Amino acid sequence: MKYDTIRAVLWEDEHLKLLDQRRLPAEETYIEYDEPLAVAGAIRDMVVRGAPAIGVTAAYGVVLAARRRYAAQPEGWREAIRADFETLAASRPTAVNLFWALERMGRVMDTVSGEPVAPLLAEAQRIHEEDVAANRRMGELGAALIAAEGRGVLTHCNTGSLATGGYGTALGVIRSAFEQQRIAQVYADETRPWLQGARLTAWELVKDGIPVTLLADGAGAALMREGRVSWLIVGSDRIAANGDVANKIGTYHAAIAARYHGVKVMVVAPTSTVDMSLPGGDRIPIESRSADEVLGCGGRPVAAPGAKAWNPAFDVTPAELIDAIVTEKGVVEQPTRAKMADMMKKPVL
Template sequence: MAATDDHDTVRAIRWSGEALELLDQRELPARETTLTCADSAAVADAIAAMVVRGAPAIGITAAWGAVLAAREASDRTGWEAHLAHLEAARPTAVNLAWATARMRRVAGEEQPDPERLAAEAEAIHAEDVAANRRMGAIGAEYIQPGSGVLTHCNTGSLATGGFGTALGVIRTAHAAGRLRSIHAGETRPWLQGARLTAWELVADGIPVELIADGAAAFLMASGAVNWVIVGADRVAANGDVANKIGTYSLAVAARHHGVGLMVVAPRSTLDAATPSGADIPVEGRDPEELLACGGHRIAAEGAGAWNPVFDITPASLVDVLVTEAGAVERPDNEGIARILAAPASEEKSP
């Protein structure tokens, strides 16, 4: 594989030593603004308000929030209260609870040590970037030269510690000269594809064409797409996938048109405690996000809106699930259990 360093310049999460600095993704692409979070409440608010988004990035951010909480809290009870506030910020993304649980294990039963927790947060961040690069290499092996890919939402450096999950696969395949085209869906109502994925790929010199979400099936029918490559906010024990709303529609269209569906997610997103997609809590957000765009009302006054943030794609529609510990084709309970049991450094080729 060709080197990918030239296509990996974006970082959305930085620790200054005293505070957490987040690239405010609500402002992109018009402005690059940094929000400084000096306490854990500010971190929780930033997660809830989608200053930072993407399951891995949320987990990393929550880990740094736990560090700030340890600096604030006078005792263990106070620290736990701060962690509960962080965990309530986005309930669907399992990486958030995974990160706070890991910080609890490091803290042990004693009063949390901020320096020890900071070292762990740094490790979580570094491990995520390394895992993304492994996933990129594993996933790219499935992509034949001359392929066209379609991605949804944002799964790149903005959604992770760096490099990306699904976008990491696309970065790697592009660097290897395997892609003839990259398309990104706009991803209503927050337009993460238009605002974030397109911005990130352009920033890293990777060609991309944007499509309206409703154009995806027609694009597949044209023969322009060989793989739909997406991330995940949670993968249940049976392989069902919770991801950005619209993923299920893409999966159905992909199966109809003979297009492969690749889900790329770190093992921290796999949730053995959740039996199936029916057990995953799906977050609903303010209907105004759908009724308006950029602060301007676009729907008729008096109209209501149903605004789930995620949908559930059945495992039966997933062709391959890629993690840093390997890939599993047609994921099911056995395949998910095998990935979860694999050594952390294990890499499996398709």
């Protein structure tokens, strides 16, 4: 399909293959996995990242765990695999898709009689296929909100094929809107400290022939002031019941600037990202990562020796700063607890 040429998570020849996103854009390398602990390490160490992609990867990790445990203990594999579930669940605490995918795999595992690999692989592949289909639907719904006025859009972090099973959430909307000629230019924040915007979003858009201009994270407000963008379009790693959104650190900052400058904010995420058990964003667990990621860049120190760093991986944007949350079940404009609950009850469109 046009503007959809990338897959970061593959199941090929009975192995899981992940595009090593730490090496992009300089090198396109797939790493092969056949052991669940290594898959958990890949999630933790950012070989794969983005909430939907993490969920898909974890599902395949369960398949690898079942294959290994059943071969070693055909009668006791269910108990043995519990440790693998715990290790996968602990790999990234904020991305709720991880736990959602593990719960789905666990439900299938509980009903399996006999050899478990085939039914678990079928479920993992369903999770993967459903994610791509949901992204395409969200792309259509989100693009329809954008007036064909020729202005650009701003995005933060990476929300494309690299962060999902394929096509992307926020970048899926951007891909769809560009194909419909609703936007002419994409601006991407570089997204410190891992530079997902510079390394990954820019790479995806260039690869698909979509014009992209990179800017420093702190330049977004000036861009908005010049009237160059009509929407800030981002993804999410977890959405609370009231519509508060956890996303890559810097999203809250960008949303505040957008509100001041009259730029609309769109959050694009599958319903697997919505956590109705959490009443508000203050209950979302925020992952804290190593200070070295801020004190250095590309593995090389850049800060003054002796300086400390604060490095939350995510921040929370309150619902009142969000104009629309787009899911595969529909669009929630000006999100509230009641609107989110109504959306979650709906069937997939």
